Amino acid sequence: MTDTREARLGSAASAAAAGVGADTAPVLRISGLTKRFGGLTALDDVDLEVRPGQVHALLGENGSGKSTLIKVLSGTYAPDPGATIEVRGDRLPLPVPPGHFRRVGISFVHQDLALVPSLGVTENLRLASVVAGRGPFVRWGAEHRAAAALFERYGVDIDPRARVEALTDTQKALVAILRAVSELGDERSLIVLDEPTVFLPPDDADLLFRVVKDLVSDGRTSALLVSHDMSEVLEYADRVTVLRAGRVQAHRDTATTTADELVSLIVGRGVEGQTTRASRPAATGDAVVRVRDLTVGPVDGLSFDVADGEVVGITGLAGSGVEDVLPGLYGARTATGTLTLDGATTDLARATPADSIARHVVYVPADRKREGGALTLSVEQNVTLPVLGRLRGLLGLSPARERSHVAGLVREYDVRPADPAALFGTLSGGNQQKAVLAKWMQDDPRLVLLQEPTQGIDVGARAAIFAMLRRSADQGVSIVCASTDHDQLAQVCDRVVVLAHGRVHDVLTGDRIDRDVIAAAVVASTVDPPTPVDSSPVKENA
Ligand SMILES: Nc1ncnc2c1ncn2[C@@H]1O[C@H](COP(=O)(O)OP(=O)(O)OP(=O)(O)O)[C@@H](O)[C@H]1O
Numbered sequence: 442m443t444d445t446r447e448a449r450l451g452s453a454a455s456a457a458a459a460g461v462g463a464d465t466a467p468v469l470r471i472s473g474l475t476k477r478f479g480g481l482t483a484l485d486d487v488d489l490e491v492r493p494g495q496v497h498a499l500l501g502e503n504g505s506g507k508s509t510l511i512k513v514l515s516g517t518y519a520p521d522p523g524a525t526i527e528v529r530g531d532r533l534p535l536p537v538p539p540g541h542f543r544r545v546g547i548s549f550v551h552q553d554l555a556l557v558p559s560l561g562v563t564e565n566l567r568l569a570s571v572v573a574g575r576g577p578f579v580r581w582g583a584e585h586r587a588a589a590a591l592f593e594r595y596g597v598d599i600d601p602r603a604r605v606e607a608l609t610d611t612q613k614a615l616v617a618i619l620r621a622v623s624e625l626g627d628e629r630s631l632i633v634l635d636e637p638t639v640f641l642p643p644d645d646a647d648l649l650f651r652v653v654k655d656l657v658s659d660g661r662t663s664a665l666l667v668s669h670d671m672s673e674v675l676e677y678a679d680r681v682t683v684l685r686a687g688r689v690q691a692h693r694d695t696a697t698t699t700a701d702e703l704v705s706l707i708v709g710r711g712v713e714g715q716t717t718r719a720s721r722p723a724a725t726g727d728a729v730v731r732v733r734d735l736t737v738g739p740v741d742g743l744s745f746d747v748a749d750g751e752v753v754g755i756t757g758l759a760g761s762g763v764e765d766v767l768p769g770l771y772g773a774r775t776a777t778g779t780l781t782l783d784g785a786t787t788d789l790a791r792a793t794p795a796d797s798i799a800r801h802v803v804y805v806p807a808d809r810k811r812e813g814g815a816l817t818l819s820v821e822q823n824v825t826l827p828v829l830g831r832l833r834g835l836l837g838l839s840p841a842r843e844r845s846h847v848a849g850l851v852r853e854y855d856v857r858p859a860d861p862a863a864l865f866g867t868l869s870g871g872n873q874q875k876a877v878l879a880k881w882m883q884d885d886p887r888l889v890l891l892q893e894p895t896q897g898i899d900v901g902a903r904a905a906i907f908a909m910l911r912r913s914a915d916q917g918v919s920i921v922c923a924s925t926d927h928d929q930l931a932q933v934c935d936r937v938v939v940l941a942h943g944r945v946h947d948v949l950t951g952d953r954i955d956r957d958v959i960a961a962a963v964v965a966s967t968v969d970p971p972t973p974v975d976s977s978p979v980k981e982n983a
Pocket residue numbers: 478481482483501502503504505506507508509510857858867868869870871872897899
């Protein structure tokens with residue numbers, strides 16, 4: 442790990458050795474930062490220093506205060522009195538005035554990337570000045586050339602004239618990062634990255650961090666990275682600050698810490714089953730779910746069975762079909778093929794989400810923040826929305842009984858704060874995701890289709906969600922989990938189907954359900970020819 446880290450990210454060390462950026466004062470120094478929302482203390486006397494030329498990671502459970510800290514920096518939230526924030530030794534006025542971060546050389550890459558899909562790449566790069574009213578005077582020819590030069594400088598292959606909606610997820614993330622780079626201005630102080638890789642396959646995350654590494658290699662620019670991915674942090678960050686319940690738990694150099702230490706700092710205890718999968722007998726139930734000849738997007742005639750109580754993983758690189766299988770089965774994408782559930786066969790060309798819900802097929806998409814919840818409704822309203830009629834039938838119309846039902850779910854899924862009346866939009870991102878999972882899993886599902894179920898979810902909650910999935914499987918629910926998170930697949934799946942170019946490349950079972958074996962199979966899928974399509978079901982070691 443150390444060798445790789447130094448090779449990939451020796452920026453700070455090499456810049457210091459070369460005498461580049463002799464200024465060793467922190468780029469960002471925060472002290473005494475407290476932020477309360479009513480009775481809730483989101484940040485409690487936080488101190489933090491980001492050193493020049495370093496990638497500094499901010500770790501912490503869902504709701505520990507990471508986004509709140511970033512929003513104080515951007516000026517979205519006013520901190521409580523008593524805080525000081527300095528950039529290169531200069532104190533920022535507090536609350537930070539709107540847009541002031543640009544004047545001191547800070548820029549942000551938000552998790553949703555904040556791109557306008559219908560506009561071109563160059564237009565998105567220049568969004569800030571267009572919004573600021575300088576749009577009509579932009580000379581687009583020169584701007585396209587400047588964008589091309591920027592991409593070339595960082596070794597990124599993107600056409601500045603392409604529309605953003607036509608780009609891959611990785612290209613979109615790169616555009617957002619390079620836009621933030623170009624917005625840093627001459628000050629070039631700090632780029633703030635809020636989970637920029639959360640929707641990306643691991644190999645593409647590497648590409649993004651190459652850009653970040655290049656950026657900080659001037660020895661004076663730094664990066665502040667919010668992430669839940671421990672291996673990403675250990676590989677790419679120089680230093681880490683762990684927040685727990687709004688307080689700084691520890692600062693560590695990544696060279697002298699371990700994933701286990703970070704995990705216990707984050708959750709305040711060890712997390713069991715985090716790296717090894719508890720042994721689980723192979724599912725013995727009948728094949729209640731039969732998928733035949735599924736064709737959707739790049740997926741080309743895929744057939745597989747899922748037994749009663751079995752968890753089947755689907756994985757592969759971006760573009761392999763890993764993002765397409767589940768929406769195709771649910772009726773959320775145009776597809777062909779059939780899905781047989783407990784003896785009843787659906788023609789997928791005619792399937793709709795409404796039919797799927799009626800058959801107790803549940804689909805939890807990856808982008809839960811956008812597709813998952815109504816921000817201005819309460820947690821209770823969000824959770825009961827899909828089942829209101831049935832719930833009222835079961836529980837009677839009593840709002841009190843409804844509330845206690847939701848309170849139970851909120852506890853079970855560890856949604857924090859555990860308050861059904863809280864506005865969904867005030868929950869941290871990870872807690873919104875937990876609430877969305879609770880919403881869909883409560884309705885006695887028969888088949889559960891999960892796309893990246895724990896993206897953006899902290900290590901503690903992740904373990905709780907894995908345990909919950911296993912409990913559901915033990916009760917006979919069939920689960921298909923499409924994911925590029927190999928660790929997650931190793932922990933929850935009984936069988937993993939590796940796709941390449943829309944076809945089955947490999948099927949892993951037994952001892953081969955292991956993070957490294959899955960990763961190796963995915964890498965192999967890029968070089969080996971795909972297995973010929975076979976309309977028979979995927980069998981063990983097929
Ligand atoms: N506008 C708000 N009003 C009330 N409470 C809020 C508001 N914004 C955040 N909070 C609360 O502050 C706490 C910290 O939330 P924050 O979003 O900073 O967490 P986070 O560490 O970024 O979590 P995640 O990993 O889930 O994104 C949470 O308890 C959250 O519910």
